[in-house]
């Protein structure tokens with residue numbers, strides 16, 4: 056048994072720490088959020104230069120190795136600084152789908168560009184009626200000659216506003232919740248018939264609701280075998296889920312740390328509020344939640360890297376997401392509460408961490424969804 | 433023991449319903465349904481309608497324009513208001529400063545201030561908290577130094593809800609810096625147009641400038657604006673605080689929101705071909721919340737019944753504040769869970785008046801997470817829930 060980081064992981068961690076220390080102060084982040092693109096192109100280029108965009112990919116795909124434990128190390132540091140660059144949506148999820156489904160030619164075409172930072176991807180997977188169910192696909196792709204005609208609406212397409220291309224789950228056979236008959240097509244964002252409603256999410260990321268109105272896609276845009284994409288979708292989403300869990304672990308730690316520090320300096324009734332036992336126990340509970348979240352996320356990352364059946368990996372990810380959701384609720388609320396009024400303000404970073412961990416609980420399946428999935432598997 | 437309404441009370445209920453159906457402005461109803469934030473004019477317009485009916489201030493003594501209602505009538509009124517989606521009058525004038533003026537003000541002050549509060553001609557805000565005096569309110573540092581017929585006020589008040597609209601602010605200020613901290617405080621009414629006052633907005637985590645910081649730089653306040661005795665302000669403020677607490681359970685509003693939540697869940701697909709109300713876990717959570725609100729409702733009725741036989745609202749009212757805010761916050765959580773992915777879009781223009789584009793998500797979903805964030809304030813203000821528990825520990829349990 057060994058829970059320590061490898062040399063490479065330590066180097067990765069240090070390089071992210073150095074980056075956020077230099078570039079990701081609260082006001083610098085605020086400026087990025089306010090920019091048109093919602094992320095920094097310079098930072099993105101730097102991510103590529105530092106090799107971070109290769110972390111999700113195997114050596115066979117030209118990447119750093121593709122270990123979930125590496126992603127965990129990276130994402131925790133991103134979480135501590137609330138990095139908004141679209142790493143999970145574009146590279147882990149988008150790149151993951153390409154890597155899992157793409158033909159050698161498609162991979163060769165797409166992955167080097169993705170890792171070089173010159174291609175932005177977004178995945179359009181969720182639909183209103185489907186809640187968190189990836190198999191609930193009502194968006195259709197009918198073959199017409201050498202084209203698919205795609206029709207339907209996808210919600211919360213993370214990174215949708217800036218993506219060059221969209222990876223869209225479509226139904227090529229069967230009915231709405233069938234596990235068979237789901238395919239993934241890649242569609243250039245500027246294809247006629249795509250109607251995008253761009254927005255910022257409550258936690259400052261960019262996303263879009265996207266309608267496809269008779270969008271013509273060449274049959275060659277299909278990724279993987281027609282009608283058999285669901286397992287790869289689930290796998291890629293699970294890896295993205297692990298990533299946001301690790302990000303949450305970093306953010307939760309910051310919430311704990313900031314609350315403890317604040318409680319030592321904030322004076323009421325002639326004493327630091329941290330000296331009140333009622334609050335000490337609350338912070339002890341926050342600490343417990345943080346440690347349990349960290350532990351279970353490590354378990355999940357190691358399980359993804361292990362040679363075990365897919366169902367066991369799914370179960371591990373659901374366990375982590377469920378527990379992280381609970382921790383996000385508890386630690387987020389307590390951090391705000393223990394800060395009092397100042398915790399409610401936009402000017403203090405605490406509310407931004409709170410919003411991010413809350414948003415993470417709501418994406419890729421919330422705590423209830425993953426508890427139920429864990430029980431089912 | 434009997435919790436049923438009498439025939440007369442049921443008749444009153446009909447009267448309230450008919451009034452609300454006829455008089456609650458449809459534009460405001462529409463705004464609330466679309467989660468468009470109400471502006472000053474909306475509140476004032478609605479409160480003036482209530483005033484014309486004579487129902488603006490149910491809690492005031494009849495002599496000053498109160499309704500003379502029984503506890504049951506007040507309860508019915510609050511319930512029907514919530515059902516109709518009609519906002520309660522902004523509390524700072526009617527529920528906070530007015531009871532203090534009525535109880536401790538002199539005749540001149542009563543004549544000068546109460547009619548304008550009742551008629552919603554003047555907007556008030558509450559100036560208690562300071563950057564370094566929150567839970568420990570009595571440690572406040574804003575000073576008022578007597579110079580002839582004036583006090584000269586210096587300091588900073590903060591978290592003033594809707595202070596940007598206010599014509600007047602009621603403040604706790606320190607008039608004796610040598611006394612024990614509770615004993616050197618006075619209660620002052622200050623015209624917000626006085627030279628030397630500066631109001632700066634504070635943005636909350638959901639992006640709304642709902643609160644403000646109010647700075648006082650040598651602001652001259654006539655001595656006649658002091659309520660009661662100099663250095664007795666703390667006593668008056670404590671009375672006001674219990675008043676604030678008895679009205680804080682929010683049971684009628686929570687019940688309505690719970691019904692909306694159930695309707696929303698019944699309409700929300702669970703992703704497996706059913707709806708969310710059929711999901712046993714979600715249904716269980718709703719049921720638990722409903723039970724909690726039912727218990728709270730009866731706790732509040734018991735408190736009301738005690739007050740109606742002449743007992744003052746006691747420290748038990750802390751229960752209503754704690755459980756009332758926790759229940760409201762629980763509903764926020766469930767609404768956010770219901771919205772799932774559709775709670776994530778932050779599209780404030782959807783909540784602007786006159787927005788006629790397509791909504792993202794079903795009705796209510798796009799505001800669910802923002803409401804969750806914003807309502808975290810409920811367990812912080814009005815005496816934080818921790819402070820309420822301290823009160824229960826000391827005053828009720830004798831610890």
Ligand SMILES: Cc1cc2nc3c(=O)[nH]c(=O)nc-3n(C[C@H](O)[C@H](O)[C@H](O)COP(=O)(O)OP(=O)(O)OC[C@H]3O[C@@H](n4cnc5c(N)ncnc54)[C@H](O)[C@@H]3O)c2cc1C
Nearest residue numbers: 392393395396558560561566567591592593809813816818
């Ligand atoms: C949205 C909003 C609107 C508000 N509107 C107004 C307004 O209109 N007018 C006005 O005057 N004020 C207003 N307030 C201020 C509010 O009353 C204070 O925020 C509240 O009293 C808490 O004070 P604080 O923020 O300084 O927190 P602090 O007092 O610093 O408390 C920080 C934390 O420590 C806890 N704590 C403090 N002392 C103890 C103790 N002895 N034992 C256990 N726990 C303790 C608190 O419960 C809290 O969790 C508003 C606040 C908010 C957030």
